[in-house]
Amino acid sequence: MTHDDGHLIQATLRGDSQAYGKLVQKYQDRLLTALVHVCSSRHEAEDALQDAFVQAYLKLSSFAGGSAFYTWLYRIAFNTAISRRRRRRDESSVEQNRELTGEEPEDDGEGVDENLLRQERAVQVQRALGKLSDEHRAILVLREVDGCDYDHIADILELPVGTVRSRLHRARLHLKEELSAILQAEGSEDGYG
Template sequence: MDDSQLIKQILSGDTASYALLVRKYQDRLFNTLVHFLGSREDAEDIVQESFVQAYLKLATFQGNSLFYTWLYRIAFNVAVSHRRRRKPVYSVDLGREIAGCEPVDGGAGPEQRMQRHENVEQVRAALETLSEEHRSVLILRELEGLEYDQIAEVLNTPIGTVRSRLHRARAQLRDHLHNLIPEDQREMLP
């Protein structure tokens, strides 16, 4: 069943169908918010609050966009408000917590796996140095694979601004990593 059919059922009184929408998008939304917020606990809270707000506002969903685009917009608004209320905390331990278990490459030796893990940590740290606007555009494009028009809709920003921010975010990330990772190890970057 597609999203529009589920939404019609929910609005006609079948509120149990909302669980299908939640199951469909909760993991994807959580993963995006972990990268954006830098905290699994905060991401869990924001996902929950976003789904509650989306449910309460479902009657206002006009169907001009995809449901997940509309949901992401709600989630990013909630996340931005959350970040503004909180002072960010950065640490290596937090990076490890966010990362969870890293998949192990069976073909790589211990030194290569260790170096790759260090590079992943450096990429995460570099991502945290980006401004909120640049980080959100980069996450939505590179991690979520959204198209420019979808990102523009989620962030309520013109497409030209999305392109500009994405270009700047990539350049800032590249410059930051260039200073951290020796040239002979850059090919191992994720």
């Protein structure tokens, strides 16, 4: 835990709500980016993040400081997102996903074909992620999207490092299978398969 986080936590516990607001500002963007990939919807991720910050505030006195505050907060946010996802099992279509995330492609100087291909691949990966179990999805997002190392993932998910490694391996295999199935289905729809 950073000294700054510790100071803000203590101030919050003494009743300084502005101190907690600073913690929220410090971590909200980073957490939201990860949760969008877990929830497959920016709106759902924002709701999960808000719930997680409320839960963290209510549980703040139980934070023992054994791990970084961000790790503790991340665990709450992921558990919240997964719980919400389990309650809302319905799958959304690609078009609905675009509507919900509100994200439009940015012009980065690439040709139209390259940009469209990259967007299509991103949608395919997102669809494949959506078909994975919550455990596999969470571990892939932590490793591949947020760039967490194995020890950090183990702390967040409260798992032994060996379990993280094996679960990540299985998650990658399942993602590959789902992507293959999506590509095959799209190929047959286009008359190429």
